[in-house]
Amino acid sequence: MAEIAIVGGGPSGAMCGEQLACAGHKVNLFDEHLAWEKPCGGGLTHKAIQCFPFLLDNSYPKKLVHSVELISSEEHQATLEMPHPIVIYSRTVLNGMLLDRAQAAGCRVHRSRVMSVDTTTTKPRYCLEGEWHEADFLVLAAGARNQLLPETRALQRDELEMTQGYFVPQTADAITIKFLPSNSCRTSKAISGRSRAAIISRLGFAGACPRIRAPSCEAT
Numbered sequence: 001m002a003e004i005a006i007v008g009g010g011p012s013g014a015m016c017g018e019q020l021a022c023a024g025h026k027v028n029l030f031d032e033h034l035a036w037e038k039p040c041g042g043g044l045t046h047k048a049i050q051c052f053p054f055l056l057d058n059s060y061p062k063k064l065v066h067s068v069e070l071i072s073s074e075e076h077q078a079t080l081e082m083p084h085p086i087v088i089y090s091r092t093v094l095n096g097m098l099l100d101r102a103q104a105a106g107c108r109v110h111r112s113r114v115m116s117v118d119t120t121t122t123k124p125r126y127c128l129e130g131e132w133h134e135a136d137f138l139v140l141a142a143g144a145r146n147q148l149l150p151e152t153r154a155l156q157r158d159e160l161e162m163t164q165g166y167f168v169p170q171t172a173d174a175i176t177i178k179f180l181p182s183n184s185c186r187t188s189k190a191i192s193g194r195s196r197a198a199i200i201s202r203l204g205f206a207g208a209c210p211r212i213r214a215p216s217c218e219a220t
């Protein structure tokens with residue numbers, strides 16, 4: 001049985017924690033926020049549901065969306081009916097469900113920020129509130145902006161996309177994706193109790209890049 005520390009309790013860290021704990025390891029998971037709401041994530045495709053049926057078969061609040069409305073920048077419109085729904089959660093609910101499952105499997109979940117890690121020693125170490133701890137294995141699941149490993153660097157401007165997200169106090173039965181005249185698009189998706197709207201565009205590329213970047217992870 002190995003002692004494993006996981007940094008990050010998003011979908012990656014929580015699922016990893018659940019599976020390692022199920023395999024009998026002693027797992028500690030650290031996340032500075034635990035389950036929290038954010039404009040990204042929460043839309044689950046049919047492929048995800050097929051791989052992990054529990055994402056649909058549970059009593060946590062969610063919304064099933066069966067159609068996507070596409071509106072071009074010239075206002076042409078198409079509605080796609082999907083044979084399998086996209087399952088949409090509030091991100092707090094989704095992360096909370098995954099952390100609940102990790103905990104139920106025996107993973108110990110802590111609300112703490114890991115300040116730094118040290119992988120130069122025989123056993124990896126991590127620093128919590130100024131105190132160093134060691135584990136047999138260290139899993140870094142701290143998201144795209146994670147800079148805990150020495151060789152990682154901050155993302156550059158041209159590697160980023162800007163998203164503005166809003167919660168709208170109403171529900172909708174379809175996802176709407178509207179392409180704007182510039183290289184950006186506006187999308188909205190319904191979650192139980194309220195809708196979310198977002199405007200996505202590349203940073204510093206206005207007019208320079210014809211590619212329209214739609215959140216394909218949600219619509220395919």
Ligand SMILES: Cc1cc2nc3c(=O)[nH]c(=O)nc-3n(C[C@H](O)[C@H](O)[C@H](O)COP(=O)(O)OP(=O)(O)OC[C@H]3O[C@@H](n4cnc5c(N)ncnc54)[C@H](O)[C@@H]3O)c2cc1C
Binds near residue numbers: 042044
């Ligand atoms: C605008 C947008 C929309 C998206 N929509 C969807 C969607 O609809 N469906 C979908 O499947 N995916 C979507 N994604 C992608 C999805 O959000 C990510 O793939 C997913 O969140 C990655 O999960 P993760 O666990 O790797 O990282 P994260 O979800 O980023 O989790 C990392 C966790 O680590 C914690 N953390 C970071 N640093 C530390 C530290 N030092 N100490 C302790 N904790 C730390 C954070 O608090 C966070 O909870 C979207 C992404 C964006 C940007």
